[in-house]
Amino acid sequence: MEASWPVVLLRTGIQLLAFPIYLLWYLGLWGPFCKKAFPPLMARLAVYYNEKMSNKKKELFSNLKDFAGSSGVLRLLEIGAGSGSNFEYYPAGCRLICNDNNGNFSKFLYKSLAQHRHLQLERHVVTPAEDLSEIPNSSVDVVVCTLVLCSVDSPEKVLKEVLRVLRPGGAFYFMEHVAGAPFSWSLFWQQIYDPVWQVLFDGCHLARETWKDLKKAGFSELKLWHTRAPLTWHPTQPHITGYAVK
Structure with missing residues (x-):
């Protein structure tokens, strides 16, 4: 969607205010610092997010056990596991494979695992x-x-990998912040903040x-709900939650 002139004007103003950060990014200093x-930062924010979204997470993950294998043990891969903020919602005996592209999350991940002894880390x-x-596969x-x-x-490549590693009949669970509805105030402010937000928050797009990516990915079944997170005056309020079956 093409940005309106008020969006362009306000976006430019935000980018000018963030010029020192852009300079650090251009010099190659911001990326290593951000990593x-x-x-x-995310370990602290995850605590706040879970306080606000706990009920929604409990509801989302309530049927995880239904997808356990024939042995009765649930083998679960979490992409972008970060600090392990989802561990409390996983069933006892769950065997975990944790993935993240930032190795600096490791100490927070293992701290969370030590607090959730009902889980078994596999890899x-x-x-x-x-x-x-x-x-x-x-x-x-x-x-x-x-x-x-x-x-x-x-996202397309990630979902392709998800389908590859899932067994037939396995499920992909998601909870993601997304673009606001067309012509909404949410989308208006997202478009303004988005360029700077990506630099500040390690590539996060508002x-x-x-x-749309989930619908095109090729799952046999998709359960998807649009909702708003109870995050007051926050550009990530628009959310989607649900699960898709291979």
């Missing part, structure tokens, strides 16, 4: 979600992805229409 600073894979080649029952598809380079 180190982002994990502790921790530090690699972009577009390349999960270390995980065999059709080897997991469930893939979970929350607040990740907003920042990957290619206005991705992720539901």
